[in-house]
Structure formats: structure tokens, C-alpha cells
Amino acid sequence: MSNAARKPRYERQVASDRREALVDAAIESLKRYGHDGLSVRRIAAEAGVSIGLINHHFPNKDSLVAESYRTFSRRLAADFERAVAAAGADPRARLRAYFDSFFSGPNLDPQVLTAWVVYWSLVQVSPEMRAVRDAEGRGYGEVLGRLLSDLARSRGVASVDLDTAVTGLTAFLDGLWLQLCLDPRSIRPADAAALCDDWVDHVIKP
Amino acid sequence: MSNAARKPRYERQVASDRREALVDAAIESLKRYGHDGLSVRRIAAEAGVSIGLINHHFPNKDSLVAESYRTFSRRLAADFERAVAAAGADPRARLRAYFDSFFSGPNLDPQVLTAWVVYWSLVQVSPEMRAVRDAEGRGYGEVLGRLLSDLARSRGVASVDLDTAVTGLTAFLDGLWLQLCLDPRSIRPADAAALCDDWVDHVIKP
DNA sequence: TTCATTGTTGAACGATCGTACAATAAGGGG
DNA sequence: CCCCTTATTGTACGATCGTTCAACAATGAA
Incomplete structure (x- = not known):
């Protein structure tokens, strides 16, 4: 042949x-x-x-799932950080870029929510998955903390309770994102970002 | 014998x-x-x-699961409505009672979060579960909408965008609740309720 | 007491799960 | 070219899944 x-x-x-x-x-x-x-x-x-x-x-299926969780989490976080980096040096602009990135495009895909809630459900019962969340979730709050503290400094505000501000902003972001994924008609992405903007101005008075 | x-x-x-x-x-x-x-x-x-x-x-397992979702959802909603009813007539007190009920006791049990995220993960792929959520979730927003509109009326504020206010408050509540369940050290329940209070005062100026 | 109703049991079914492992063959180094 | 390494295949195994169903027995009515 x-x-x-x-x-x-x-x-x-x-x-x-x-x-x-x-x-x-x-x-x-x-x-x-x-x-x-x-x-x-x-x-x-x-x-x-x-x-x-x-x-x-x-070694086993759970290992692959945990690795997929880590990758999934890092990719989305990288999107946000990239958007922030592209926004220049102004603290206010950087924060707004974060919001816009958070409430747009890939992050609003209902399938992304599907992945998140399944991962969360596994975190609740699997120490291995919980370890991934603890490791990857840390950077999350740190980025927001830095953005907020930069903004506060640029505005000469010193007396702000940063921890509470970060917690509150994170809650606002997650909650609005959740509603947006569940029902895209509930609020427009731009309005969601505006709500966050407004709240930040309220907590860190300009 | x-x-x-x-x-x-x-x-x-x-x-x-x-x-x-x-x-x-x-x-x-x-x-x-x-x-x-x-x-x-x-x-x-x-x-x-x-x-x-x-x-x-x-008829099948999925039916039982859907029924459990409905029951689970209604019981928690009933807790909140009961707390509101016990708070008297003052709109502000009623709203605060809702917050306190939301950030206390049974609702902060990590196992309750476990149940929620699993139910949500099923909603994403099962039309039957989605129907339950659509049916039960409606009353949710209505209660908050009524509480907020009562407060606005009692304060003589007419120009408030109620839909956005409800969406924002729901987001705040869900987001803070999520963080509290995931990490009880992130914020104290009373502070979470205070954040919601503060935001409502910001949106519906006293 | 006897009988009919039906809530309840538990074995059995085929399907799918995660894992193990022997056989195969792709691809590079000699 | 052949050979060695090992990535890849596909079957097999035991466990568990959701569902079915014939048999059992608890309970109230006659």
C-alpha cells in the first residue's frame, strides 16, 4: 500500500x-x-x-473541577484589572472603569452566573473548593480596597472607614450583578454602574 | 399468642x-x-x-425538589413579613424591622446559603425550577416596593425613582447577606442593616 | 370481626456515575 | 529506519442514580 x-x-x-x-x-x-x-x-x-x-x-475529577474554578475566577478578575489599567491614573476614572467592566459584556452572560452558582454550591460542601475560593477571593477585595483608598486620598478624605466601604461596595456590585444576570430587564447596566458611582460619592464625599 | x-x-x-x-x-x-x-x-x-x-x-423527584424550593422560599419570606407586621405603622420602623430580620438569626445560617445556591443552580437549567422562582420572587420585590413607597410618601418625597430604589436596595441586601454568610467576620449584622438604612436615607432624603 | 382501601415497603431495572487498567499508537530521538 | 516513551483509547467494574411495581400491612368502615 x-x-x-x-x-x-x-x-x-x-x-x-x-x-x-x-x-x-x-x-x-x-x-x-x-x-x-x-x-x-x-x-x-x-x-x-x-x-x-x-x-x-x-488525579481525580474533583481536581479538574477545582482547577476549572481557579481558572474561571482568575480570567474574570483579569478582565477587570485590565480595564482598570487601561483607564489611566485618575482614581475616579479607574473606579468607573471597574464598574463598567463589571456590568458589561462577558460578565452579564447568564451562563457565567450558572457557573458561579454551581461553584459556590460546591464551595459550601467541599474543603478543596473552599480553599480555591479563599485563595482567589482575596485579591478581589484588595483591588477594590486600593481603588477606594486611592480615591479617598485624592479627595483628601481621611476619616473614611475603608473596610466598611469595601464591604458595602462589594455587596452593591454583587447584588446588582446578580439581578442583572437573573433579569436583564431589571436595570440597565449603565444605571447599575451609576448607582455604584453615586454610592461611592456618598461614602467618600467629593 | x-x-x-x-x-x-x-x-x-x-x-x-x-x-x-x-x-x-x-x-x-x-x-x-x-x-x-x-x-x-x-x-x-x-x-x-x-x-x-x-x-x-x-410524580418524580424533580417535583419534590421544586416543591421544597417553593416551601423554603415562602418560609423565609414569611419571617420577614412577620417581622415587618410586628413593627407597627411607622414606615421607617417597618423598613428597619425588615433589615434586622434579614440580617439576623436563621437567615445567616451558612446552610441556608447552601440551599439557596443549589436552588439557584437548578433554576439556571430547569424550566420547572425557574417557574417557581418567577412565581415566588415576585412578592419579594413587591414587599420592598411597598415599604419604600410608604416611606417616600410619609416624607413627602414624590420624585423618587421607585424601581431603581427597589433594585438598588435589593442588591444591597442580597450582596451584604451573601458576604455575611460567606464570612461572618466581614461585617457585623447591625452594621449591614445600618448601611442599608443609610442608603435608603440617601435615596429618599428625610 | 371481616373486609376493602391505600399508604408503605423493598427488591429490581436500566442508566450513568468516577475510576482503573490493559492495549494501542503517535511522535520524537537514536 | 526502528524503538522507546507515553499520550490516548476504550472497556470494564462497582456504586449510585431515578423509577417501577408487586407484595405487605395499617387503618377505618361495615
Whole structure:
């Protein structure tokens, strides 16, 4: 027979690439099918790969799920930080960029909410998932804390209770985002950002 | 042999009582084990009943889960309305009673959060669960809307954007509640209620 | 007491779950 | 070219899933 181009039945990949592809598949399957999407067969199908491969690259399924949580969390956080970085040096502009990024585009996708609530539900019962949240959630509040303290300093306000301000702002953001995801008609993204803006001005008087 | 007191192997109950007991068991099992708690075997064990009984009283498992969601949702809402009713007639006092009830006691139980996030994750993928949320969630916003409009009227403020105010207050409540459940050290319940109070005063100027 | 009603039990079914593992073959180094 | 490494496949296993259903028995009515 000819030794002409024979298509290989599969393509071998370096471990790190395949791991990343499996993580992506897990996230995508979770977004589409919710909790049921986090089964080895669903994830393998999404990745176009056979069942056994997952346990070759990860010690067990929970490990892959935890890794997907970490990746998912970091990617969204990176979006926000990128938007802030692109906003220049003015503290007020940086904060507004954060709000606009938070209430726009990928973050309002209902499937993103699906992923979040499933991850949260796992955090509540799995120490491994809780550890991921504790590790990744820290930077979250720190970014907001820095933005707020920069703003306070630029306005010469010293007496502000920063911890309470961060907690309140985080609550406002999360709550508005939640409503926006659940019912896009409840409030316009621009109005949500404006509400946050207004509240910040109220707490840190200009 | 004697026909003296023979202990029956089980006790028959009227359908409505047994249904309620199964609903209670589902909620309890969900609180304890998260998503995995919502299996017929776990629920039946929690209720001290055999596996087959669930499908005798409910057409299928999803029906029982949906019913448990409805019951869970209504009970918490009833707590808030009861607190408001006990606060008298003053709009401001009624609103504060709502806040205090929201940030206290049973509502801060981490297991309650567990139940919520699992229910939410199901709402995202199940039309049946979504229907329950749409039906039960309506009263939620209406209560807050009435409380806020009463307050605005009592203060002679007519120009307030009620929809935005309700959305904002709901966001604040949910967001603060979320943080309190996730990390009780993040803010004291009284401070959370005070933040809401302060925001309402800011939106509806006294 | 006897009988009919029906709430309740528990085994059984097929489906799907996570994991293990032997067999296969892709791809690079000699 | 062959060979070695190992990424990949796919079957198999035991456990658990939701549902079905025949048999049992608790309870009230006759």
C-alpha cells in the first residue's frame, strides 16, 4: 500500500496544553449544562477526547473541577484589572472603569452566573473548593480596597472607614450583578454602574 | 399468642402530612449535603422512610425538589413579613424591622446559603425550577416596593425613582447577606442593616 | 370481626456515575 | 529506519442514580 498521508486517529499534546484544554472543556460544559455538565463523560465529550484521559492528567475529577474554578475566577478578575489599567491614573476614572467592566459584556452572560452558582454550591460542601475560593477571593477585595483608598486620598478624605466601604461596595456590585444576570430587564447596566458611582460619592464625599 | 400491644412496623399518614414531611426532609438533606443531598435515597433516609414512598406522593423527584424550593422560599419570606407586621405603622420602623430580620438569626445560617445556591443552580437549567422562582420572587420585590413607597410618601418625597430604589436596595441586601454568610467576620449584622438604612436615607432624603 | 382501601415497603431495572487498567499508537530521538 | 516513551483509547467494574411495581400491612368502615 501507499505510505501517503495517513491521518492519525488522534493528536498527542504536551501535558500542559491538554490540561488547559480539559479545563476549558469543563468550564464550557458547566456553563451549558450546569452541575450535570461536571461529569467526566460530559467534559470528555466537550473536549473531543476519550473518558480515560481525564484521570491521566488529573488525579481525580474533583481536581479538574477545582482547577476549572481557579481558572474561571482568575480570567474574570483579569478582565477587570485590565480595564482598570487601561483607564489611566485618575482614581475616579479607574473606579468607573471597574464598574463598567463589571456590568458589561462577558460578565452579564447568564451562563457565567450558572457557573458561579454551581461553584459556590460546591464551595459550601467541599474543603478543596473552599480553599480555591479563599485563595482567589482575596485579591478581589484588595483591588477594590486600593481603588477606594486611592480615591479617598485624592479627595483628601481621611476619616473614611475603608473596610466598611469595601464591604458595602462589594455587596452593591454583587447584588446588582446578580439581578442583572437573573433579569436583564431589571436595570440597565449603565444605571447599575451609576448607582455604584453615586454610592461611592456618598461614602467618600467629593 | 397474646393480642397485646404489637408495635406496628410503620405508621400510615394522610397524604398531605407525608408530603410535608418529605419536603422538610428534602430541605434538611439539601442544607446538610448540598446538591448531593437531593437524591431520593438521601431524602428518604432523612425522612426515615423507604425509597419508594417518594414516587408515591410525587410524580418524580424533580417535583419534590421544586416543591421544597417553593416551601423554603415562602418560609423565609414569611419571617420577614412577620417581622415587618410586628413593627407597627411607622414606615421607617417597618423598613428597619425588615433589615434586622434579614440580617439576623436563621437567615445567616451558612446552610441556608447552601440551599439557596443549589436552588439557584437548578433554576439556571430547569424550566420547572425557574417557574417557581418567577412565581415566588415576585412578592419579594413587591414587599420592598411597598415599604419604600410608604416611606417616600410619609416624607413627602414624590420624585423618587421607585424601581431603581427597589433594585438598588435589593442588591444591597442580597450582596451584604451573601458576604455575611460567606464570612461572618466581614461585617457585623447591625452594621449591614445600618448601611442599608443609610442608603435608603440617601435615596429618599428625610 | 371481616373486609376493602391505600399508604408503605423493598427488591429490581436500566442508566450513568468516577475510576482503573490493559492495549494501542503517535511522535520524537537514536 | 526502528524503538522507546507515553499520550490516548476504550472497556470494564462497582456504586449510585431515578423509577417501577408487586407484595405487605395499617387503618377505618361495615
